[in-house]
Amino acid sequence: MDNNKNLYENAVSDLLKPIYPNRLFKIWMAFLIVALGVCVYAYTIQLRDGLGVTGMRDYVSWGMYIANFVFFVATSLVGMLISAVLGLTGAKWSAPIARIAEIIALAFAAVAGLVIIVDMGRPDRLLYVFTHGRVQSPIIWDVTVVTTYVVISALLLYIPLIPDLKICSERLDKAPKFQRRIFKILSLGWTGSDEQISLIKKCTRVLAILIIPVALGIHTVTSWLFAVTVRPGWDSTIFGPYFVTGAFVSGCSAVIIAMYFFRKNYKLKDYITDMHFDKMGKLLVLLSLVYLYFNINEFLVPWYKLKKFDAVHLQEMFYGRYAILFWGTQLLGLILPIILLLFRKMRRPSPALVISLFVIAGAWLKRYLIVVPTMEHPFLPIQNVPENFKFYSPTLIETTITAGTIILTLLIITILSKFLPIIPIWETKHNQNESKED
Amino acid sequence: MQRKSTFKIFVLFTIVLVNTGFLFGQNWVVPAEKKAKASPFLFTEVTSKQGEAVYTKNCQSCHGNPGKDNALKSLTPQPPDPAADKMQKNTDGEIFYKISEGKAIMPSFKNILSETDRWDIISYIRSFNKSYTQAAINTNASTSSPVKIRVKFDSITKKLIFSAKKATKKDSVPVVDAETEIFVMRYFGNMQLDSSQQTNDSGIVAFSIPEKLPGDSTGFLKIIVKMNDDATGEKSDTFKLKIGVPTIVPGLTANRAMWNVVSKSPVWLLATYFSILLGVWVFLIYVITRLVKLKKLGKETK
Structure with a gap:
């Protein structure tokens, strides 16, 4: 019993330690804030001069921003996969990384909303989306479901955190007073009574079930923004599942990358172990294989038929202007990671990190390939327009703003992971006690 | 001898060829009496401004902005820039005729634009020509006495009887030999019924009306009558007659639909x-x- 208590005490101090900001953290934060400042400046230029500063024109009216939006929504789906699907099936190994997944989900989903506002030339007219929105439009469905998903993700992050917030308010004696006060208020007077425990369990369970259809909904609806049109490359009935599986792939790699950095910087080797990387690696292989299956469907079937306009689109992708990007993405971002991750050695932390970086870069470029080439091939002939109307290429300002959204996401993740215990403390202990009783 | 006649045939052939090319591609012959037609009003800055509005709506998509040389190049024959010599060397009457009648891909605007609108356009086009001076205006038309038009449907012959009379100081006299057309108002414009005819000595024309023209819910049709007489100018009037088939057309947005509000x-x-x-x-x-x-x-x- 004493031994067990000691173990718990050690765990608490281990897991609370990263919460005190150190030098490295300050440098990293300073870097993020300065970089974000530059990007915000780029955005003020866009606000002043309008969307003309981007590469978007009459024909390609969806560019890097929309590709980035799809990527953000996609990556946020991992919260549902890890805390709901793995949690409900009783996979205990995933408990220590559930909060990482939730933080990633919340940060990406919240910034996804901002990305859409960035894509609006007149953000001051945002309110009109709600006052004049049409229920018939998938855009309204998307706005609804993204908002709901952000709320569920926030609750799913917050509720299991309540006992930990109490621990933080009591144990973080070196932290500033106001920080401990905030922790105390947010812990809602947690006492650890059986009634409170059962309430928390009940709420978590309701949310874990609820988030599954909502998460499927968010990305299916995002795919419908494309699939309800008749344009070559988007006119597909499997776009929903194709997007959802692709989302899990990019989300999984994001979690692996986050796991690596938290483990290294917050010294959590005993909690995020090689086993976790191994399991996540296996999960990534499985999801990538499913995604590969959908990719084959999505490209092989239209390629076999080569309908008039599909042919133009596919030729550009397979051996035209987008060939290098397309094959690079498919080979380096999907096929090679699958092959490599089949080997146990490649699922160790460092190689898993490198592979995940390739996968996530591939995931981003894949969204670009879904959005842009189709826009360049409308059914109506493009005539009597300047050259830059025909081919889209993102401008520096556009790229900077896009980078800004990624930096903002990193900033949110950094802050949340710094001021909250990244590994659930109370849950770890509670699970230990429960398994002892079994 | 043999050589000479071959040469003659060659020359003749060339002349014919060049002329045909000229006829089809370049030359647009306007009847002499139409060529001399003059505007019923003086071109001013106001008329030119009104003409600009009409031009922007109806002509600019093909002819471009006058003087900017941005007419649609993909059309054959290419629509001329209104400020260019090719257009400006026409008389006012010629331009008026060409706008009214149209040819090949140039549409006829006589059923779309009123005479005033057409003259306004010419006023606008002329504002790009510094050396232009307006010929004497057609005072006949502007000082003409009021014309009264009547329309009656004869249910036995199924004909629309049109009559026009001009009031004089004492009496009224029929308008003779005036070009007359009738139209029925449809969704997106006016559809001409029968062909244009000249009024007879009593100022009367009989137009045949197709059977089963869809009317409004009670069978009314809006008939537009246009009469053009060199002496009296253009006169247009609208009549509502119960000669159509009652038709109830459900509005495109009446029912619930994905595309509705x-x-x-x-x-x-x-x-x-x-x-x-x-x-x-x-x-x-x-x-x-x-x-x-x-x-x-x-x-x-x-």
């Missing part, structure tokens, strides 16, 4: 959207009430 969106869609939304948020509100309870429990134990 929110208040007329399909019921199944509204039901699906709001039931899903409600279903999810009921649970979320439930969770929030549990959190409130959690806080209460914490206070009680203290």
